[in-house]
Amino acid sequence: MTSLDTMTATPTDVPDPSHWPDLADYPRGLRADVQAAVVRRLLDAAAKRAGVNVVEGLDAYPLDGRPVLVIYRPEEFFARVGSDGLIGFGEAWQTGAWSSPDVVALLTALARHLPELVPPFLQRLRHAYVARPPVAHRNEVGNTRSNISAHYDLSNDLFASFLDPTMSYSSALFTTAPFDQQTLEQAQSRKIDRILNQARVGEGTRLLEIGTGWGELAIRAAQRGAEVLSVTLSAEQQHLARTMAHAAGVDDAVRIELCDYREVEGSYDAVVSVEMIEAVGHQYWPTYFATIDKLLVPGGRAVIQAITMPHDRMLATQSTWTWINKYIFPGGFLPSVQAMDEVVAEHTSLQRLEDLAFGLHYAETLRRWRERFIAKQERVMALGFDETFCRTWEFYLAYSEAGFAAGYLDVHQLTLQKEDA
Template sequence: MAVIDRLFARAFRRGLLTVVHPDGSRRTFGEPDPELPSATIRLSRGAAAAILRDPGLGLAEAFMDGRLTIEQGDIMGVLTLAMANSPWEANDTLLLPGPLRRSVDAIGHRLGRINMRRQAKRNVAHHYDLSDRLYDLFLDADRQYSCAYFSDPANSLEQAQADKKAHIAAKLAIEPGMRVLDIGCGWGGMALYLHAKTGADVTGITLSEEQLKVARRRAAEAGVSDHVRFELIDYRDVAGRFDRIVSVGMFEHVGPPNYRTFFARCRELMTPQGVMLIHTIGRLGKPGVTDRFTSKYIFPGGYIPALSEIARGYEGMRYFLTDVEVLRLHYGLTLQHWYDRTVAAREAIVDLYDERFYRMWTFYLAGACLSFRYGGMANYQLQFSRARDTLPITRDYMIEAERALRQDG
């Protein structure tokens, strides 16, 4: 039995994976499972060695380069088989790189996550300055590129993203005339929503020049540029004081060495009665290392924090942590929508870039989706205040405000 077959035999126990080797021989691994798909993959020469060296990156690059082709099913099905057989709670590290590779990766990760200011801008541009057309093809109309909120798993992506904005706005307890800072504002959807629903003046900041152009255009088209402003600036360089701060999907790019800088700067930017809401992907377990595929191809410099790392970032700064919510499966549902829309737009994406980019993007979305379904990822929403009496002492106000925002459309 080939070495790669021994790996597959240990890794695929539930569900059926058939592997066609370069010499034409076929092996099937696992047992039928009504809850899991079946898949058939064909390996060309060199693919097995790459997977053995580093299962995650090797599998990704073999798929991207066409050295691993899928004859039955799709990449979502293949990765579902792999991750469903090794869920986070089982503590099974079979498909992780070996100890030496993990040690080397850990050193590189510590060096790479320093996230200096110039590097931070380059890292953001790597991902967010891609073609506008790409994001239009798989995101909702408001371009919410972060975890949606599914009050019902059957809801559409558009409904879930609208509900996410209402969910966050309700926690911010914004009153008319307040000044709000949106750190990592994306294409401006949240900032525009907060102004429209609350009457607040909102400043959105980003390090993406492409996002800035779109956000400013949207504010101008809505006729609210005097109340919703967007700037190309690092959070460390923002001036002024704000009644509320919101940050959605940006904290993953801060880097642990900068967490205390981030929280200290935000505290300086908040008024004495200020409130802040951070929405971030988080690890369910202890601190870890960004996988090589993600750091190489998707989010260079990005890192998903453990809750303990976030806590070390703000402890001792006299913040009141006033609310914590864990969204376990919401991002998995969101990413499934993004994946399905990407697959439906295959021809358009290949025309924009090429087949290799399309395969990379589907691998990214499928792997991310399954990391919330079977892996060790969740979303955290953390609410902070500077004063102990700023917010009501029960969560009822959030529920009431969210209901009103949804009814308002």
């Protein structure tokens, strides 16, 4: 494979990630003081349930093996969390108001007890105090491009700093544990090959890929003899994916277009979509699956790799604006397997043939990304990103890793087949 150092493309205008006005100050006054006092009590109770030590200031903390939350600036921490809940919790990390000697262990402990950390009476009132997603983040055709660009057009060099040489930004699929006997590149290739095998991609297959990434799957499909249309809404991904396809000598068999999945036309023997449904929005899941159904020939297969959450939590949070939405993935929302099954049954002629779940593989994938990102922080900052951005992305990767390690999140490869005519 051609070296990524010769293929990455930096955007003309690197966004200024420090321009986050919400981090400039935190709430003060009587209301903030009352909210902060409530959060102090809730945190004490939640820490006991989750088996977490909470320490304020720079005092030594107990070395009893339990995860530790170290609060450096208590006034700011409790004011942010009291005012904005989990968004405030993440923002307090971004500004350095709290930290942990092992943030993944801490977040994993909290994630394992997430449904019970907040008292039931407050959970019933969540609709009255949690933030709602901005209308501008709804994934209508006119909005989706900007939502995707906000994350994926940051810089190809940024992603190359922590991804493996395949530039795969989705869960790898390792062989059986221990995972450390395989490289990430080997596990990503194994994931891609399984998807193509499940979709029965081979010589002459007309393949549609919804969500290009940086082109590795499309290239491997073309090397099998397939004719590939891959669609993306990221200009940066399109540029690098086309470069990689050319370097691999398959650009005559691969078309990579800037196109919304809802605007694709034609007939395809197979459709694959790797961790793209998370950017669709729950309002558009019927459209997403109906589009796949419409584009598939009778008997054709679709393979969807999706990050999922439990169905009850999905229902409870589908109108919630989260820290991840605000700072990482605007417009994003995770489905449950049940929700996808219900949409497929109601809106398509597709039948589920197989479901492979491998959430712990994602925890391992994220661990490697996070460690590499931290090791490459100087390189990231040389691209024009600041320390706040680096803290933000470290927290995003740790937060995600903890979700999978705790079993709160999962990842599935769903194999679907359209009914024969």
